[in-house]
Amino acid sequence: SQTIHQWPATLVQPVGSPLSLECTVEGTSNPNLYWYRQAAGRGLQLLFYSVGIGQISSEVPQNLSASRPQDRQFILSSKKLLLSDSGFYLCAQSSGMNTGELFFGEGSRLTVL
């Protein structure tokens, strides 16, 4: 079965500092990978998705970027964090084979001060 690991689980960073959130997937190959952000008490905003190594689609223009250096690794980065980057970041994967189901990691909570 699929397992998604996210780290760190919690992060407190000052404004202007860099960011790197990592997501790795086990139990599947060639997954579609997603980064979502969830503001407190709100729904999920799709940030990036990837259908393969090096293939990244951005849904929301902002100071965040994503990379997929390996099939089962998805990284969310920023060079300079803003206060508005605070939130709960969720990595998810799907098989992309018309099963239509997303599997989520446990999330990384980012607070920018």
Added chain:
Amino acid sequence: SQQGEEDPQALSIQEGENATMNCSYKTSINNLQWYRQNSGRGLVHLILIRSNEREKHSGRLRVTLDTSKKSSSLLITASRAADTASYFCATELSYGQNFVFGPGTRLSVLP
């Protein structure tokens, strides 16, 4: 504006009662899914209904889909305190590439 919007935003019921949540969407979909999120955790997939289906059951869950009205409902029967969570509908716009979530319904089941 949101592709999917749940209604109500919050719902509080007594244990044993049924809980009904609704979802409306704007564009054509391949399927619609419901997810559950416990506070501070990741989302867990509950049930998927395809655009050519009208109703689906899974345990105490019943989902309906009305594509003419672009709406879906999730019914949780005989609710339990452990059902307390946020529930989200998600629409899949193109296979495997783009899932759009609504803002969710926060369900509280009181013992």
